[in-house]
Amino acid sequence: MKIPDKTHKQITLDHGSGGSASSELIESLFLEYLTDPVLNRMEDAAVLNVRGKKLAFSTDSFVVDPIFFPGGSIGELAINGTINDLAMQGARPVCLSLGLIIEEGLGFKDLERIIRDIAHACRKAEVPVVTGDTKVVPRGKADRIFINTSGIGIVEEGTDISPARIRKGDAILLSGSVADHGITILTSREGLEFQGKLQSDTCALHKMVQGILGNLLQSDSISALHALRDPTRGGLATTLSELARSSSACMEIFEKEIPIAAPVRAACELMGLDPLYIANEGKFIAIAEEQYAESIIDVMRSFPEGQNSIIIGKVTDNYPGRVVVHTGSGGSRLAEPLTGEPLPRIC
């Protein structure tokens, strides 16, 4: 067996960052032992054929700290997060599972509030929880509550969304402002206060994605949508790096086009954090044929959660497998995927 880094004999927070240490662990350990044609694709959700139907299947565990924060809670995050993983394969989510690991001593009122948030998020998304499991561990053996959700979605025939389809000339679209979730969690955890209203962007994205797909289908151009990805852990820069790497294309983005809320920008500057590396929980990147980009943006903007959608760049062949950020001042830099873990337990 290849140990990811022989100088590290223990799991560190970096291995859960969603950045390069995570990828190394997954590739050198999990894929080494669990090799499977579907798993090996390493998408946010597996897409598999079950009796002639294409199903998407995804899982995500949520360990966010704090469990309640401006704009949401671990409950909403758990529902929206797995729905979004399914949506990023172009799937229509049909049902979810809910697995709770609770630390002995969690207050009933807190648990009730979380379950109410889960129920609210399910109703809003129109995706039900159909099966569940609850474990309780002794005090000190977990941190209040951890939630796993898994989900099943249906992928319509003709939908083929995969980084492998990314081509030179494609436009890079973003559904709104970045870094809201990560900065909200960080500042509420540390008890920092910033001018303006910081709040998590947690929301379900499947209706917007279905809107795009429905619109493209009408004009018989569904194949124009090449890739979708939600920039969660590691943020926009890490997600684009992964897409660049798996497509061997170059992602060129224009920093000044990327929407960032004023209080988020202020918080990032004060803390010395780059908003392109901060987690989002209600945004996605779409990569599509350039000639369809404007009409896709129009559809995205027709949804409240996509009203700030914008084209942020294009796919080229200048630096294959890399991300180029054109800065406001006219310069440019290469963006690497996240390596360290600046923000543990962000989701």
Add this chain to the structure above:
Amino acid sequence: MKIPDKTHKQITLDHGSGGSASSELIESLFLEYLTDPVLNRMEDAAVLNVRGKKLAFSTDSFVVDPIFFPGGSIGELAINGTINDLAMQGARPVCLSLGLIIEEGLGFKDLERIIRDIAHACRKAEVPVVTGDTKVVPRGKADRIFINTSGIGIVEEGTDISPARIRKGDAILLSGSVADHGITILTSREGLEFQGKLQSDTCALHKMVQGILGNLLQSDSISALHALRDPTRGGLATTLSELARSSSACMEIFEKEIPIAAPVRAACELMGLDPLYIANEGKFIAIAEEQYAESIIDVMRSFPEGQNSIIIGKVTDNYPGRVVVHTGSGGSRLAEPLTGEPLPRIC
């Protein structure tokens, strides 16, 4: 909202026991908010119609302590446990998800051993992991590793397994000895040593169930199999109580028929534990029309993991909703579902 017990304002270990405190929590909180026709059925796995196909969907989190024990590890338990939840709906499992929550500092060697056990259990069961997620939490915020697995299975047309189908006169079948898993965990946790070889019974049961269904199908009597359930947390007595309660039938079992391995019996006697309440991870109860019971037992015995299968009792209408245990001495007693939590973190 109805708080399950107003004198308890906090979650206790009992709420994760699989016994009556768990049921109360689920019914008064989860089903109150998350009401859904499939969830409300409260089966080990949800069975739902997806585009005209019957799918089973299940989730389970594993928090067992210790993570390695005689006969298995948390890895095998996680794979076999979810496969068994699907199998208990008569489903053929097709794929699994794997969600890891790792405590910072877990040794790579331990993680590798767990992943190897997962891979081994998957290969043996012929059910792959197709999607996964890894989170790492800081030292002291979890206990080494927690694993969630969810799974999808296919339920063939004509398969209708549900406690609602239990009828007076049915036979109660058990696939082998009880209490092996729980006693193994307890003694290895406490560092106790007993004469004889104690080991967990963790194994996947779907092939045995498919064998039974295939055999019944051949004789056009698939409807003879009424209910299946694996007696995990809470053990045989709690599981039978649940079946009695949901079918309003009386489950009468003969204590002397129930296989218990000699070292397990000795350990139970020494520790004052009733083996009927101790968890199993590789056994199931089948409730079937009496005239088919012997042929079902024959099929079960043809599998290595079912070689000690036996008829342990029958369904009557003597005490509707209750379990009657006929003791060796000719007396009888009513068995209540588990209320306290004698063995936390058994799975």
